Amino acid sequence: MGTEPTTTGTDRATWWRLARHALEMAVAMVVGMVALEPLWSSAWPDLGDHVTAHVLVMATDMSLGMAVWMRVRRHGWPGVLEMCAAMYAPFAVLLPFHWAGALSATALVAAGHVLMVPAMLAAMWRRRHEHGC
Structure with missing residues (x-):
C-alpha cells in the first residue's frame, strides 16, 4: 500500500478558483493602470521623473482597479484592504x-x-473562503 498523497477534485477546484481570481485581479489591475494613467499624465506631466511617486501612483492605480472589481464581486472591505x-x-x-x-x-x-x-497570493490564500474555496 502506498502512502502517496492524492489530489482530489476538491483540491483542484480550490486551486482553479484561486487561479481564476488571481487572473481577474491582474486584469483589473491593468485596467486600473490604463484607465487612470491619462489622468496622471495630464495632472502631473513629469511624474515619471519622480520614481518614488511614480511607483506609488502605479500601486494606487492597480489598487483602485482591483478594489472596484473586488467590490463588484462582493468581497468585504477587510479583504479588499488586504489586497x-x-x-x-x-x-x-x-x-x-x-x-x-x-x-x-x-x-x-x-x-x-x-x-x-506572492503578496497577492498570500492575501488571497488567507481569505480563500471569500473566493468560494
Missing part, C-alpha cells in the same frame, strides 16, 4: 534600497511588480 496592502508592500520594502542607491529605478519597478504576485 490593496499587497500592492504597496513590495514598494515599502524596496524603496529604501532605491533611496540608498542599491536598486535602480528599473529594478525597483520590476522587482515591485514581481513581488506583488
